[in-house]
Amino acid sequence: MKETEHIPEDELMQQLRDLRYTRPIDVTDAVMERVRTMPLLTPYSLRRQRMQRWATAVAACAVFAVALNITILFTRTYNEAQISDVMASVYDYQEDYTTTAMLHESAVLEYLYE
Amino acid sequence: MDEEEVIRDILAGNINRYAEIVKSYQTIVANLCFKMGGLKLDIEEMTQQVFVELYQALPRFQFKSKLSTFIYRITVNVVCKELKHQKRFIVPTDDNPLPDRPADEPNIEQSIIRSEQQKLLRMAIGRLNAEQRTALVLYTYSNFSYNDIADVMQCTTAKVESLIFRARKNLKKMLNP
Numbered sequence: 196m197k198e199t200e201h202i203p204e205d206e207l208m209q210q211l212r213d214l215r216y217t218r219p220i221d222v223t224d225a226v227m228e229r230v231r232t233m234p235l236l237t238p239y240s241l242r243r244q245r246m247q248r249w250a251t252a253v254a255a256c257a258v259f260a261v262a263l264n265i266t267i268l269f270t271r272t273y274n275e276a277q278i279s280d281v282m283a284s285v286y287d288y289q290e291d292y293t294t295t296a297m298l299h300e301s302a303v304l305e306y307l308y309e
Numbered sequence: 310m311d312e313e314e315v316i317r318d319i320l321a322g323n324i325n326r327y328a329e330i331v332k333s334y335q336t337i338v339a340n341l342c343f344k345m346g347g348l349k350l351d352i353e354e355m356t357q358q359v360f361v362e363l364y365q366a367l368p369r370f371q372f373k374s375k376l377s378t379f380i381y382r383i384t385v386n387v388v389c390k391e392l393k394h395q396k397r398f399i400v401p402t403d404d405n406p407l408p409d410r411p412a413d414e415p416n417i418e419q420s421i422i423r424s425e426q427q428k429l430l431r432m433a434i435g436r437l438n439a440e441q442r443t444a445l446v447l448y449t450y451s452n453f454s455y456n457d458i459a460d461v462m463q464c465t466t467a468k469v470e471s472l473i474f475r476a477r478k479n480l481k482k483m484l485n486p
Contacts, residue, residue: 207477207480207481207484208449208477210426210427210430211344211430211434211445211446211449212449212450213427214343214344214427214430214431214449215340215343216336216339216340216342216343216352218352220335220336220339220352220353220356221335222331222335222353222356222357222360223328223331223332223335225357226327226328226331226357226360226361226364227324227325227327227328227331229357229361230324230327230360230361230364231324233361233364233365237320237368240368241368241369
């Protein structure tokens with residue numbers, strides 16, 4: 196049977212239909228008592244409520260943006276620090292290399308002049 | 310009772326007229342809570358809660374749909390929220406087997422059998438997931454059409470059909486393992 200086919204009536208469905216809350220119920224007084232203590236919502240208060248929700252959403256976005264910015268800034272600073280470390284070691288190596296090369300050069304020259 | 314007039318009256322400040330709405334719909338709401346809540350809910354408390362939330366939501370009602378549809382939607386939301394809050398969406402597992410079916414013996418009174426069967430059925434309904442349960446309960450309630458259910462659940466008719474099909478299948482599996 197396809198999922199979209201009409202559901203045939205059977206015992207189970209009938210049982211479901213027969214399921215009823217049989218006790219008498221009257222919650223009118225209790226509800227009215229609760230409702231009377233609540234402020235009545237008017238179109239104006241509803242609009243104010245919506246505005247408050249929007250304000251909260253905007254504030255949340257702002258906080259998120261600031262947090263994101265701080266994260267990016269921190270990551271960038273960290274990367275820059277890492278890069279400068281690497282560059283420093285490269286310069287050190289270059290310096291060593293140059294010194295060694297100069298030493299070799301002077302040794303060769305000495306040999307030649309000898 | 311002209312519902313639109315009553316609602317406009319309430320919104321204008323005549324709160325006492327809200328009692329008319331409560332009186333007209335309380336049995337319907339109680340029945341829906343009873344069917345949807347499994348064995349877990351205090352029906353009277355739930356019915357009260359639905360009407361309190363309806364009161365708060367009344368300014369949002371735009372008279373585009375029937376008031377009954379609006380009330381059903383709020384009822385479904387309140388019941389689901391409560392069940393979720395109580396963490397009582399029980400996943401059917403072997404740890405929580407349903408009790409044995411009452412035997413249809415002639416020496417047991419029919420009313421007891423019937424009441425036990427209803428209890429079993431309500432427990433099984435309580436084990437369906439929220440969407441399937443809502444669709445099935447609304448389908449078997451007051452001859453709701455698929456369109457009405459889709460309206461209440463704010464989804465498509467095809468989804469409603471599929472949910473009812475699955476709910477029925479799961480229910481049968483639970484009741485006749």
